Amino acid sequence: MRIGELSERTGTSRRLLRYYEEQGLIVSSRSPNGYRSYDENLVDRVLQIRGLLDAGLPTRIIKQILPCLNKPRVIHFPDATPEMLSTLTLERDRMTQRIECLIRNRDAVSEYLDTVSAGATPDRIPQASAAR
Amino acid sequence: MRIGELSERTGTSRRLLRYYEEQGLIVSSRSPNGYRSYDENLVDRVLQIRGLLDAGLPTRIIKQILPCLNKPRVIHFPDATPEMLSTLTLERDRMTQRIECLIRNRDAVSEYLDTVSAGATPDRIPQASAAR
DNA sequence: CCGTAGCCTCACATGCGTGTGAGGGTGAGG
DNA sequence: CCTCACCCTCACACGCATGTGAGGCTACGG
Numbered sequence: 001m002r003i004g005e006l007s008e009r010t011g012t013s014r015r016l017l018r019y020y021e022e023q024g025l026i027v028s029s030r031s032p033n034g035y036r037s038y039d040e041n042l043v044d045r046v047l048q049i050r051g052l053l054d055a056g057l058p059t060r061i062i063k064q065i066l067p068c069l070n071k072p073r074v075i076h077f078p079d080a081t082p083e084m085l086s087t088l089t090l091e092r093d094r095m096t097q098r099i100e101c102l103i104r105n106r107d108a109v110s111e112y113l114d115t116v117s118a119g120a121t122p123d124r125i126p127q128a129s130a131a132r
Numbered sequence: 133m134r135i136g137e138l139s140e141r142t143g144t145s146r147r148l149l150r151y152y153e154e155q156g157l158i159v160s161s162r163s164p165n166g167y168r169s170y171d172e173n174l175v176d177r178v179l180q181i182r183g184l185l186d187a188g189l190p191t192r193i194i195k196q197i198l199p200c201l202n203k204p205r206v207i208h209f210p211d212a213t214p215e216m217l218s219t220l221t222l223e224r225d226r227m228t229q230r231i232e233c234l235i236r237n238r239d240a241v242s243e244y245l246d247t248v249s250a251g252a253t254p255d256r257i258p259q260a261s262a263a264r
Numbered sequence: 265c266c267g268t269a270g271c272c273t274c275a276c277a278t279g280c281g282t283g284t285g286a287g288g289g290t291g292a293g294g
Numbered sequence: 295c296c297t298c299a300c301c302c303t304c305a306c307a308c309g310c311a312t313g314t315g316a317g318g319c320t321a322c323g324g
Binding site: 048051052053054055056065068069080085088089091092095096097098099101102103105106108109110111112113116117 | 188
Binding site: 148166167 | 281282
């Protein structure tokens with residue numbers, strides 16, 4: 001597919017798709033006329049990239065963790081240098097930290113919302129405010 | 133405490149502490165000499181801010197969710213305007229999405245690491261090369 | 265054949281979190 | 295008194311993800 005379709009199907013501007021390519025996150029072949037041509041599976045990959053970017057990972061790191069997500073997981077680990085493995089390990093741990101932080105805060109927000117909607121929507125039920 | 137101590141205890145540059153204050157994420161009182169003076173509990177708050185920033189939330193949003201995390205959770209929900217509640221709800225859902233995305237990818241990375249270390253090391257004594 | 269829609273490259277711009285440094289005050293210790 | 299370690303404000307700069315637009319090609323439909 002061409003860039004316009006990929007853009008629409010992923011909700012990502014053409015500009016960004018070219019940027020991701022420039023950063024080595026996705027690849028494209030070129031049609032004879034010079035147009036970029038994308039494989040079907042790039043839709044998922046782009047969505048994944050967007051999710052990770054949104055979660056605070058820089059493209060540099062995303063580029064390193066993306067290869068871990070290809071379906072044929074078996075074949076491609078001869079190229080793993082030890083320092084790359086340690087980077088991955090470190091980054092995995094940082095992801096875990098992020099997850100924990102997000103969960104903590106999301107739960108707090110959620111609890112707050114529950115409390116408010118319990119206390120505000122029905123005529124104000126007082127004992128709800130004493131909860132916790 | 134003064135900014136230097138807070139900086140050291142949170143691993144955050146003075147510059148950033150002032151920036152967070154400017155963005156309304158933390159507050160400080162001023163000593164007669166003009167020095168900022170911080171409350172003890174700001175240590176935790178700053179760490180929380182850092183975690184959320186690292187997880188991709190902008191200060192604008194962090195500022196809105198921070199009030200949900202004060203210990204005396206009881207007192208301060210009269211100020212909740214309906215549109216602020218919907219913002220919070222939306223943001224909570226976005227956090228959930230982030231969490232799911234991070235978990236998926238972290239698990240994939242983890243599995244990859246497991247596969248590699250299981251497949252690559254057994255030849256030459258594994259725990260030796262794994263020693264860190 | 266022309267218009268128009270899609271693609272190309274290139275380059276400048278913006279918002280945000282962060283670094284760095286200049287220029288200057290404060291206050292405790294030798 | 296002077297030094298040194300802190301603090302202050304202000305302003306410029308950077309990296310990164312993203313927007314915007316200029317200038318120019320391609321190719322299909324009327």
